[in-house]
Amino acid sequence: MRIGINLLTLTQERFGGVEQYIKNLIAHLADSGENLTLFLFLSTNIKNIFPYHEKIQIRMLKDPAQIHESIRQCQLDLWFCPMHSSYISDVRVPCIVTIHDVLHTAYPHFVQGGLEENNRYYHRFAPSFRKVITVSAFSRNAIANQLSIPKEKIHAIHLSAPAIFDKAPADVIRKKVKQKYQLPDTYAIYPSSFNPHKNHQNLLKAILILREKHNTALPLILTGYANKRNRIYQSVLRFIEEHSLENQVRVLGYVKPDEMPSLYWNSSFLVFPSLYEGFGIPLVEALKAQRPIACSNKGSIPEVAGDAALYFNPERPEEMALRMKEMLNPLTRKKLWEEGKLRSQHFSWKKTAEETLHVFRSVIKKR
CATH class of the missing domain: 3.40.50.2000 (Glycogen Phosphorylase B;)
Structure with missing residues (x-):
């Protein structure tokens, strides 16, 4: 499998939950023993947060045309977006995204853009999502109910601690x-x-x-x-x-x-x-x-x-x-x-990576 991972909106900040998810998931995917290559698409020079691994390649890109051309050159099987606000249009390979929560639907005044702007964003891109990964059964239900994404497309995969x-x-x-x-x-x-x-x-x-x-x-x-x-x-x-x-x-x-x-x-x-x-x-x-x-x-x-x-x-x-x-x-x-x-004992990044790979394989097999 050749997986492109869209990290174009990742910044060098003190890591919160989403960044912990990205760093640990990528490390365990690379160490999974699976026959895969991970292409990390970055727009800023923060590749130092990802340790060297023979299965990880870095692509430093900003221009949309360059991104699409690099997706083609890398011969990707899958385009994976683990972060909100990072989606791009017209990707020619299957797209899987992670939606961590829909806080904006419960507390719109806490989230930049509020309810309507964030919902428009998801409704624009949701038809292109082949599968959605989320981090709890609670979020799976909320995403299905609030964003009208079919529940069968959404997979709840728990995270772990560093x-x-x-x-x-x-x-x-x-x-x-x-x-x-x-x-x-x-x-x-x-x-x-x-x-x-x-x-x-x-x-x-x-x-x-x-x-x-x-x-x-x-x-x-x-x-x-x-x-x-x-x-x-x-x-x-x-x-x-x-x-x-x-x-x-x-x-x-x-x-x-x-x-x-x-x-x-x-x-x-x-x-x-x-x-x-x-x-x-x-x-x-x-x-x-x-x-x-x-x-x-x-x-x-x-x-x-x-x-x-x-x-x-x-x-x-x-x-x-x-x-x-x-x-x-x-x-x-x-x-x-x-x-x-x-x-x-229920939580481990190895388990998170294995369940994520299962979702990846299900999409590539259908392709």
Whole structure:
């Protein structure tokens, strides 16, 4: 198989969930043992994020005519678009896309372009999609219902955590990270971008309720890259200052990937209050790090966390506060830890790559 992978809108940013998906999927496709060659189509010089592999070739292109000519020259069997806003017209080989979620249909005011512009975009290109891959059964149903794409064309394939989470960090590394960031012995962790649906405000309100109504000062560690002009980031800092939470809530910003496992392993639990997720990689990171989870009951989150979590309505800070208070009970954490060990075995990038290849083969065989 000769697969063209459309990464023309990929930029060199601190990686979020979609970028983690792309990097890990490509690496595991290349190592699958399958007779394939992957042609990565890039418009900016970020090929350094993909390690050298004999099955990976890079095509640096920007002009549409060059892209179409290169597709022809590479004699592609398939054109794969794993990112939103990257589709191009008139590709002469079968096209498979990944749609991670349809956040714009649930919270149009959170997404640039809103409901109508994003729907027009999908309706323009959807007829050319031979198959659609998505990342959860929740997203599969939402895509079918909201974008009117036939459900039989959509395949739900779960993701996993970065490979560095596959084994526990050494004690000396954990201690080093704890000292570097001056972490307390007990804390909840929330790794997240500062986007509206990530629901930082209600989480901070819940932390305040714990302190004011339940006499519980739970330390909270927030990680995730943010532009200093990001309004959600600014509102988080403002809330912390206005309610004198500086000694309780720490905003670490971007943390290097090799330090993230230690932040999880040193924590008491993951809190995940997101209003909407297509998947939610931090949930799997917590499972792999054997950390219990207190999380939202919205979107795909229950599908991913299963029985390894305590759930709350993310729009009710009081309920969120009570669940986090429950998480401070060692017996509760132990029960969830045992469930999490079983649940974590469900997720692997090898499995993601195998199921993706199955979709690829089904389209090429029909061709």
